[in-house]
Amino acid sequence: MRLTFHLAGINNQNFLMRDDQTGTYWQQISGKAVSGPLSGSQLPFVHSDELTYGTWQSEEPRGTVLQDAAPYRSGYARKDWDVEMQRARTVIDFHEHGLKGRDVMLGIQSFGASRAFPYDQVVREKVVQDHIGAVPVLLVVAADGQSVRAFRDRIPGVLGAPDFYRTAGNPQGALLMDAATGSEWNFQGCAIAGKAKGLCLEPVEVIKDYWFDWRNFNPSTTVYGRK
Secondary structure (H helix, E strand, O other): OOOOEEEEEEEOOEEEEEEOOOOOEEEOOOOEEEEOOOOOOEOOOOOOOOOOHHHHHHHOOOOOOOOOOHHHHHHOOOOOHHHHHHOOOOOOOOOOOOOOOOOEEEEEEEOOEEEEEEHHHHHHHOEEEEEEOOEEEEEEEOOOOOOEEEEEOOOOOOOOOOOEEEOOOOOOOEEEEEOOOOOEEEOOOEEEEOOOOOOEOOEEOOEEEEHHHHHHHOOOOEEOOOO
8 A cells, every 4th residue: 555644743843744545654664553543553664875065976966956846935944954953952851971962963763773873973983883783883984074875794704893994085986995805895885996896785763862762762762972
């Protein structure tokens, strides 16, 4: 069944969507039906990346961009909406791990576990090797210093989780080198030189979210770098 959604309300500052076909209510962050005829159903996730325009354009030079709808332009959020939101109060808060409600996190819910990575810390470190549950993962910051992607830290045909190191970069787009094969890897998670050339790491879905919202819908989450 194809569903058409519209904004129906706010649940702890997270959108509630209602579909026109069945009248079911869905939670934005999880894609789960929380009330109505389809209650308990789950929308399938579609992989997406939150990138700077420059990074996206370098990967998709012939890509197209959705334009503003002119009649509604005055109702769109301002370019500095994120700065304003940092000052906005939250209706719920979780005083854990020394975090504030509006701290921006990179949340991963995979492999039977959930873990949050403070965005500013990941950007500083540029390469993060960690675990989600028992599964090793790799977070990589693009050359723009803002865009982040996550991958499963496993090279096909190589035992164990290889160590990755940041390189100075080159015109071909290499950002990383792995210790196991000496191969160079780009921001797409693919080896472009070395023994592993042609292989790609498995992408892992990342949600960029405020701490209060991530923690509210992932109560058992752990936090990278925090006890």
